[in-house]
Amino acid sequence: MNLRYQKKTGLRTRGLFFITAAIVVLIVTGIYIKDQVLPSTKHVKPDFHGLAKPIFVGGELQEASAIGSKEGIKLPLSVVQKNIDSTIRYEKKSKTIIMATHDKLIHFKTDELTGRVNSKPFELFFTAEQVKGTLYLPIAPLEELYGLQVKEDPSTGTVTLFKSGDQVQMAKTIKLKKEDKTIPLREGPSIHKPIVYDVKQGESLRIWADLDGWYKVQLENGIVGFLQDSDVEMGEQLSIEQIPAANEKPNAKIEGPINLIWEAVYNKSPDVSQIGPLPGVNVVSPTWFSLLDGEGNVQSKADMGYVKWAHENNMQVWALFSNSFEPKLTTEALSTFDRRFQMIQQVMSYAQIYRLDGINIDFENIYTKDKENFTQFVRELTPMLRAQGLIVSVDVTPKSNSEMWSAFLDRQSLGELVDYMMVMSYDEHWASSPRAGSVSSLPWAENAMRKIIEEDQVPADKLLLGIPLYTRIWTEKPVDGKTKVSSKTAGMKAIQELIEKKQLKPQLDEATGQNYVEYEEDGAKRRIWIEDQTSLQARVKLAQELGLAGTASWTRSFALPEAWDVLAR
Incomplete structure (x- = not known):
């Protein structure tokens, strides 16, 4: 009897197991069909990540919320920088917001209803404001400068942004x-x-x-x-409608290659009656304006007579503005918008007074910490000058590890901002160089240009090849068992006279692409890599091969008359 009972119990157990297994299979199958075959009917609320007024750009939810409504909507600076313009700048010290495009500069302060567009007053109906550490911008200046369009939906609280040209x-x-x-x-x-x-x-x-x-x-x-x-x-x-350009004055375009010469002005402008013909030269850049102090004041040596002479001889005048090569003054002058704007306003005034065609920015000997501020200064200056119909150019050195002379330059950003960039492709061996050598060997100059074109992506047709119209006479003299190296700068005419006086016979140095001489004098060796028609022809050819905008030569007073004929070609 026990045996028969055990058999019946076993059958019941197996039966229950199969029934349970079948139920489990049915459940799992049902779940599978529900989840993997049949469409989901589950409804959920849109996930706005807890944002009260979510912002969408291109269908993407942004990380921060807008505030306000209708015309009073304000957008977080971080969202605007990410999606509209990464160069929008806020200076906490002065509470100033700065926005700059190709042809417009807008600036205004938080908690104020008045700003400026290209120096003209601009009324705001809503202020920028700080809320819990986040800066919010009113949409009006964004609409004015970038053609931003904003669509708000009151039922969902969403704010959708459309950019000009989308x-x-x-x-x-x-x-x-x-x-x-x-x-x-x-x-x-x-x-x-x-x-x-x-x-x-x-x-x-x-x-x-x-x-x-x-x-x-x-x-x-x-x-x-x-x-x-x-x-x-x-x-x-x-x-989305493109924002129209500002009513800027059209600048006088240069037809064909630019052949610019710098005019070094130390105390007063040169007597133009003594200059003589400059065939082929179509732009002169006198060194007239310089930074005077850390407040952003600008000193002028401009001369209306020089401008009149240049225009009468079909040459444009792109006056040079330098930082006086004073790093401490430069740090101070670039440190705030108010000081930068002080420089901008003064340069603009001088440009109007002297009827200039352009401004050439030549800031050198700058701390690397001021890199961003220098780029910002050019970003703010450029639209203001363009509004006056002026051509804007900037001087840069070849790329190197030098902090004060190279590392502070953001060549890629500057190339996007200006009309032209002059590459000062000289001083390969500088005045105090520990080793004698060429001021600018042809391979070195070519490499300097190619690096800026290829690495910094500055278009070749924006670049001007810097040409030295000078060289250095190097002296190598043995002192205490070592060779002491020194040099002095000499223009083309001085070198020609020296060669004739000493009856020297220059030989082509294949490595530099220049003629070269050396001689003994006073127990020392003199070495000269010559700048003459041979090297100038090679430089002009290089500019043509690279598709550059032209050349820029330093400086007029160093040149021989035949230099102009070569450069004109």
């Missing part, structure tokens, strides 16, 4: 079957993702991405989600 693909949902009331807008590109919104037929959409059978779309109420492409009917592509 292309937006519009669409609408297809006509539904009678049994369908809405189309599910899903959280992700899958029918198994939850539904964030039920879309009606014919509802307007913006298409932000095509994801293999799905579209990432945004509804007019700002909610973003995914629709199957079969549920979408494409419409027209809208172009």
Whole structure:
């Protein structure tokens, strides 16, 4: 009897096991079908990451919230910098916001309703303000400067930004079957993702991405989600209107290659009656303006007679503005917007008074810590000068590890800002160099230009090849068993006279591409890498081969008359 009972119990147990297993299989199968086969019917609220007034750009949710409503909407500076212009700057010390584009400069202070556009007053109806450490910008100046368009939906609280020049693909949902009331807008590109919104037929959409059978779309109420492409009917592509350029004066373009010469002015401008003809030269750049103090005041040596002479001889005048090569003054003058703007206003005034055609910026001997401030200064200066129809150029040295003479230059950013960039491709061996050598050997000059074109991506047709119209007479003299090296600078005429006086016979130095002489004098060896027609021809050829905008030569007073004929070619 016990045996028969045990058999019956075993049969019941196995039966229960199979029944349980079958139920489990059915449950699992049901779950699988529900989750993996049937579309999800679960509804969830759009995830705005807890933001009260979420911002969308190109269908992407931004990390910070807007504040305000309607015309009073304000946007976080971080969102504007990320999506509109990364160069927008806020200076905490002066509470100044600065925005600059190709042709406009806007600046205003927090908690103030008056700003300036290219020095003209600009009224704000809403101020910029700090809220819990976040700076919020009113939309009015962003609309003025960047053509920003803002769409707010009161029902969802979303704010959608459109930038000038954006292309937006519009669409609408297809006509539904009678049994369908809405189309599910899903959280992700899958029918198994939850539904964030039920879309009606014919509802307007913006298409932000095509994801293999799905579209990432945004509804007019700002909610973003995914629709199957079969549920979408494409419409027209809208172009967000480009912001019109400011009414800047057209500058006088140079036809053909630029042949610029610098005019070194120390105490007063030269007597133009003594200069003589300069065939081929179409731009002169006198060194007239310099930084006077840390407050941003500018000293002028400008001469209207020189401008008149240049214009009468069909030459433009791009006056040079330097920082006096004083690093401490430069740090102070660049440190705040008010000081930078002081420089800008004075340079602009001088440009108007003397009827200049352009400004050439020559800031050298600057601390690397001032790199960003120098670039910002050029960013602020450029639109102001362009509004006057002036050509803007900047001088840069070849790339090197020198902190004060090279590392402070952001050549790529500067190249994007200015009309022309002069590369001072000389002083390969400088006045106090421990080793004698060429001021600018041809391979070295070519390498300097190629680096800026290739590494800094400055367009070749914005670059001018710097040409030295001088050389150095090097002296190598034995002192206490070592060779002491010294040099003195000499122009082309002085070198020619020296060669004739000493009856020297220059020989071509293949390594430098220049003629070279050496001789003994007073127990020392004199060495000269000569700047003459041979080297000038090679430099002009290099500028042509690289497709440069032209050449810039330092300085007029060093040149022989035949130099102009070579440069003119």
